[in-house]
Amino acid sequence: xxxxxxxxxxxxxxxxxxxxxxxxxxxxxxxxxxxxxxxxxxxxxxxxxxxxxxxxxxxxxxxxxxxxxxxxxxxxxxxxxxxxxxxxxxxxxxxxxxxxxxxxxxxxxxxxxxxx
Amino acid sequence: xxxxxxxxxxxxxxxxxxxxxxxxxxxxxxxxxxxxxxxxxxxxxxxxxxxxxxxxxxxxxxxxxxxxxxxxxxxxxxxxxxxxxxxxxxxxxxxxxxxxxxxxxxxxxxxxxxxxxxxxxxxxxxxxxxxxxxxxxxxxxxxxxxxxxxxxxxxxxxxxxxxxxxxxxxxxxxxxxxxxxxxxxxxxxxxxxxxxxxxxxxxxxxxxxxxxxxxxxxxxxxxxxxxxxxxxxxxxxxxxxxxxxxxxxxxxxxxxxxxxxxxxxxxxxxxxxxxxxxxxxxxxxxxxxxxxxxxxxxxxxxxxxxxxxxxxxxxxxxxxxxxxxxxxxxxxxxxxxxxxxxxxxxxxxxxxxxxxxxxxxxxxxxxxxxxxxxxxxxxxxxxxxxxxxxxxxxxxxxxxxxxxxxxxxxxxxxxxxxxxxxxxxxxxxxxxxxxxxxxxxxxxxxxxxxxxxxxxxxxxxxxxxxxxxxxxxxxxxxxxxxxxxxxxxxxxxxxxxxxxxxxxxxxxxxxxxxxxxxxxxxxxxxxxxxxxxxxxxxxxxxxxxxxxxxxxxxxxxxxxxxxxxxxxxxxxxxxxxxxxxxxxxxxxxxxxxxxxxxxxxxxxxxxxxxxxxxxxxxxxxxxxxxxxxxxxxxxxxxxxxxxxxxxxxxxxxxxxxxxxxxxxxxxxxxxxxxxxxxxxxxxxxxxxxxxx
Numbered sequence: 001x002x003x004x005x006x007x008x009x010x011x012x013x014x015x016x017x018x019x020x021x022x023x024x025x026x027x028x029x030x031x032x033x034x035x036x037x038x039x040x041x042x043x044x045x046x047x048x049x050x051x052x053x054x055x056x057x058x059x060x061x062x063x064x065x066x067x068x069x070x071x072x073x074x075x076x077x078x079x080x081x082x083x084x085x086x087x088x089x090x091x092x093x094x095x096x097x098x099x100x101x102x103x104x105x106x107x108x109x110x111x112x113x114x115x116x
Numbered sequence: 117x118x119x120x121x122x123x124x125x126x127x128x129x130x131x132x133x134x135x136x137x138x139x140x141x142x143x144x145x146x147x148x149x150x151x152x153x154x155x156x157x158x159x160x161x162x163x164x165x166x167x168x169x170x171x172x173x174x175x176x177x178x179x180x181x182x183x184x185x186x187x188x189x190x191x192x193x194x195x196x197x198x199x200x201x202x203x204x205x206x207x208x209x210x211x212x213x214x215x216x217x218x219x220x221x222x223x224x225x226x227x228x229x230x231x232x233x234x235x236x237x238x239x240x241x242x243x244x245x246x247x248x249x250x251x252x253x254x255x256x257x258x259x260x261x262x263x264x265x266x267x268x269x270x271x272x273x274x275x276x277x278x279x280x281x282x283x284x285x286x287x288x289x290x291x292x293x294x295x296x297x298x299x300x301x302x303x304x305x306x307x308x309x310x311x312x313x314x315x316x317x318x319x320x321x322x323x324x325x326x327x328x329x330x331x332x333x334x335x336x337x338x339x340x341x342x343x344x345x346x347x348x349x350x351x352x353x354x355x356x357x358x359x360x361x362x363x364x365x366x367x368x369x370x371x372x373x374x375x376x377x378x379x380x381x382x383x384x385x386x387x388x389x390x391x392x393x394x395x396x397x398x399x400x401x402x403x404x405x406x407x408x409x410x411x412x413x414x415x416x417x418x419x420x421x422x423x424x425x426x427x428x429x430x431x432x433x434x435x436x437x438x439x440x441x442x443x444x445x446x447x448x449x450x451x452x453x454x455x456x457x458x459x460x461x462x463x464x465x466x467x468x469x470x471x472x473x474x475x476x477x478x479x480x481x482x483x484x485x486x487x488x489x490x491x492x493x494x495x496x497x498x499x500x501x502x503x504x505x506x507x508x509x510x511x512x513x514x515x516x517x518x519x520x521x522x523x524x525x526x527x528x529x530x531x532x533x534x535x536x537x538x539x540x541x542x543x544x545x546x547x548x549x550x551x552x553x554x555x556x557x558x559x560x561x562x563x564x565x566x567x568x569x570x571x572x573x574x575x576x577x578x579x580x581x582x583x584x585x586x587x588x589x590x591x592x593x594x595x596x597x598x599x600x601x602x603x604x605x606x607x608x609x610x611x612x613x614x615x616x617x618x619x620x621x622x623x624x625x626x627x628x629x630x631x632x633x634x635x636x637x638x639x640x641x642x643x644x645x646x647x648x649x650x651x652x653x654x655x656x657x658x659x660x661x662x663x664x665x666x667x668x669x670x671x672x673x674x675x676x677x678x679x680x681x682x683x684x685x686x687x688x689x690x691x692x693x694x695x696x697x698x699x700x701x702x703x704x705x706x707x708x709x710x711x712x713x714x715x716x717x718x719x720x721x722x723x724x725x726x727x728x729x730x731x732x733x734x735x736x737x738x739x740x741x742x743x744x745x746x747x748x749x750x751x752x753x754x755x756x757x758x759x760x761x762x763x764x765x766x767x768x769x770x771x772x773x774x775x776x777x778x779x780x781x782x783x784x785x786x787x788x789x790x791x792x793x794x795x796x797x798x799x800x801x802x803x804x805x806x807x808x
Contacts, residue, residue, distance in 0.1 A: 064664035093709030
């Protein structure tokens with residue numbers, strides 16, 4: 001089960017993922033990201049500090065947006081990954097395809113720098 | 117059925133014979149009397165024959181009317197009426213013939229008059245018995261034990277009277293009077309059973325009244341005819357037996373008449389209220405329709421339509437609409453004699469006046485809303501009644517009923533429509549649950565297929581070599597994953613091995629897995645080095661995989677001659693390698709991204725290949741994340757450390773034993789046979805062979 005909270009700060013859309021993302025709940029993550037991009041946000045932060053587990057299907061969701069966001073000039077930064085989740089990212093080699101930061105302030109700094 | 121028909125004929129025949137004997141014996145006695153002779157036949161014969169006639173006819177009607185289940189109330193009255201009609205027509209025809217004969221000698225003959233009298237009497241008795249049997253059915257329509265007992269007593273009483281009449285023993289006046297009174301009381305008690313009247317609808321009531329009036333007419337006609345004729349004949353002969361004076365005939369006549377009068381009065385007084393009863397009946401039927409609509413109809417729409425129709429007809433609304441919150445933001449409207457524009461105008465008017473009650477179940481919202489309606493211009497409706505329709509406590513729509521009259525809805529109407537709305541809510545909820553269950557069933561079926569596909573994609577036999585032994589195990593959870601392992605001999609000293617995990621679950625995963633298998637089997641034959649294999653596999657897969665899907669894999673080429681393992685890890689769980697020389701095990705965490713992630717040709721920059729040398733006794737454990745991520749009841753993961761420890765415990769054993777030990781450990785750890793992900797492992801143990 002997953003719950004995704006959205007809040008906007010300084011033109012940045014922050015999606016906080018709470019819970020676990022598996023094959024079935026990845027659909028909700030996909031929809032939320034698509035909605036955020038569809039509303040015209042150019043800066044999207046993913047708060048993973050309450051993300052307990054992510055399956056390969058969940059990672060696939062992040063991956064599927066890489067190209068699309070590159071084309072549209074949308075930036076997405078993940079932050080606050082727990083060790084276990086970060087490990088999943090790194091095993092699959094996603095860690096260097098995505099922008100990942102330790103905490104929110106770093107993530108904000110990075111996304112603002114990227115968007116210039 | 118045939119037996120019943122035969123019995124009906126038999127009883128009728130019996131009645132006819134009894135009557136013929138009755139007529140002849142009666143005439144003979146009468147003739148003897150007139151001539152002053154002593155009759156050759158016993159005087160009791162006509163009376164006994166009359167009894168037989170009555171009893172035969174009683175059974176005839178019992179079989180014909182009482183046993184026929186198909187008759188409804190008006191049919192019963194119709195039967196009585198029809199019998200009466202036939203009897204009357206025959207009687208009138210005889211009268212007409214007599215009239216044609218005029219005042220001839222023949223016509224005034226006593227014997228001839230007696231025959232006419234006997235015919236009329238037989239017709240009257242036949243008609244009375246038909247009525248008696250029909251009334252019996254009506255009276256016993258809603259029977260109780262007591263009612264049946266009383267009826268049996270009544271029938272028995274009538275039989276006694278019949279026998280008493282015929283044996284010609286004159287008891288004291290008091291006894292016969294008591295008997296008459298008793299029968300009369302029972303008849304009146306029985307006549308009070310009028311429940312069937314309530315079930316007649318308005319039209320049927322009118323029909324019944326008409327039929328009853330005609331029945332009265334027959335009764336009056338026959339009564340007049342028979343009494344007059346018997347009076348005439350008894351003047352001419354003393355031997356004439358006036359059957360109409362019998363207690364039985366009188367009792368039967370009185371009973372039929374009493375019940376007819378009662379019925380007539382009850383139906384007449386029930387006429388004004390019959391519409392209410394019909395209304396109630398219709399409500400019940402509508403209620404049933406709503407609750408059964410799910411079984412018979414196929415969609416929610418029909419439930420809404422039935423709800424709308426039923427509510428309108430139950431409260432005599434002039435117009436109505438049903439607003440259902442659709443899947444999107446647009447509500448759907450179902451209209452009844454109102455157009456969408458007008459409905460919206462009324463709704464907006466109520467909304468703008470900030471009227472609560474449309475959406476909550478207040479007790480007297482009728483008044484409130486109607487008051488507000490009077491303030492609305494341009495609308496002919498002066499009353500509105502609104503109900504929420506809830507499914508699982510969530511309001512999914514509103515039912516609004518309109519009337520042109522002010523204060524047009526009463527409490528009773530509110531109650532019934534409220535019940536309708538609730539029932540509709542339940543029906544819709546059931547419908548949705550059913551739909552859900554159906555979807556689930558289909559999903560499960562699909563999973564079953566996917567699971568079979570996945571199973572069939574895994575190799576039945578693995579390549580074997582003198583240099584190493586391989587054991588593999590794969591068990592999938594209910595939700596099919598996409599774990600894949602395989603081996604293929606490239607040449608006499610090289611074997612390619614793969615372990616892969618497709619992202620996602622279900623049919624898509626099984627489908628992607630089959631693609632991976634195809635790629636493995638076609639590419640490995642061309643003896644690529646591990647890195648090249650991955651680059652080409654990635655290139656092939658980026659056009660095949662669904663958006664967001666990818667495959668993690670590790671590809672090995674084991675060279676038995678050189679005792680070397682070349683491998684490349686594309687985002688798959690790092691392989692666990694036990695080295696007999698150091699006595700330790702470690703994970704080979706080389707860099708590499710999963711297949712299908714990089715959609716460009718520069719995937720070669722994202723994958724590394726490595727080569728290690730093996731010695732006999734080394735062990736390689738290939739696995740998927742289902743093993744390291746297996747959870748126990750506390751939610752803790754099995755983890756890579758425990759996997760490593762488990763391997764060290766059995767490092768001396770064969771690959772098959774190691775695999776069995778590992779799987780046992782996993783089940784022990786998770787504490788159940790239920791697994792939440794796929795467990796897949798392939799274990800390669802190296803040994804001394806002759807190839808080196």
